[in-house]
Amino acid sequence: MRRITRYVDDLVRSRRPRRFQADDEDAALARTAILLRAARPGSGAPRDEFVAALHRRLSGELDAGSSSPAGTGPPAAGQSRPPSSGRRVFLRTATVAGGAAVAGAGIDHALTGPAAPGSSRLDPRHGTWQTVATSAQLPDGAVRPFIAGPVIGFVERSGGRLRAVSGVCTHQGCKLALAARPARLVCPCHGASFTLDGAVLSHRLSIPLAPLAHLEVREAGGVIQVFAPAVPPAPPVPPAGSLPR
């Protein structure tokens, strides 16, 4: 009883459980505890740091073995590192585009801004109205994910009003998933959640989390459109040879 209690406690607190010789009853309790623990929102997704570190470790090991079977040499992204680089290696790909202007940023991270609280609005200077759904596809109370140029997001019709928010977590730029009951946007990486209005609902981060950016949205001629940067973004440079002086 005491050892299984400690085991369960470790699970709840996200620690590595200690080993012990279990009997059948312990196993049944452990199994149930695992089931319940795995149902905690966000717990099924690996940490970005882990995914990056293991990728590095694998490139190291596979490169060292070098006889890559069918000539599929992996790109030498992570020069052969010692295999024991372990889980502390950080590869902060997710935040690279953090402060970048929307138009030029990578798709996954287009809307990540500095994680400071305060509502934001995405008003690209060089945007176009882009159709993301037909009116019929979005009855009242419905939510739809969309991709408009470099922007991914969710559009909702609620009480006759249209609303569009970014679909990218303001923490590290992970794509949000739509969850039901109550309808909300959940980050698979660290479990943050947002309302469909973009407000932060919950998170377990030690830093403040910014709400999701809003996009302008309109309905015309049976389609729903959001205002987003066009793809490819217009080159900001003036035509060569201009500037006569």
Next chain:
Amino acid sequence: MEGRVPWSRRVQEGPVVRYGRPRPGRPGPPSPEPSAVPAPETRLRAVSDAEFSDWETVYRENIGLVYQVLFARVGNRPDAEDLTTEVFLAVLRPLRLPAPAAAVRSYLLAACRTVLARYWARTLGLQVTTLSGDPEEILTEAPRDSPAPQRAERILSALPDRYRRILQLRFLDACTVSEAADAMGISVANAKVLQHRALRRAAEVAAEME
């Protein structure tokens, strides 16, 4: 970075976009009440039915699924990460590519099964959880289609209120014992006892459901 395919491209170009689909042979939970969320559009996950041509694609396309499958069976992150590492280390080197995606998934799943069996043998001494079933079904299930939350919900809903509450607070809401005790207006000692009893009852319910 350059090895990564932006999500949207995967969705658009992936050969098949599958939505959360009914499992054959299982009636599933009673159809959810008409919610504000239209089911089909909510799951946009590309599942490649084609080939994996290089190890990075194998890794990128399967890391989340392998981790999830293992996490659902060990219930804690450090072990899930170690086992995931073990699986990819064991699988990627001998893998001959290109290979059909289905074959690679079966192979990954077989590795998960072995790694998991060894894990239980060395930790609790008996097979607490196993990995069985059709590889395609298990490894192509989108992360949020995982059966764990639904099963947990079914079990919880079959419990008396106080049992359900303490388990919810501790397991799902990640409360400490004292936070849970506060929330329920009981002492820490009582909360501990209550949690143990509730878990025992939940295990019985789970056994009945199988």
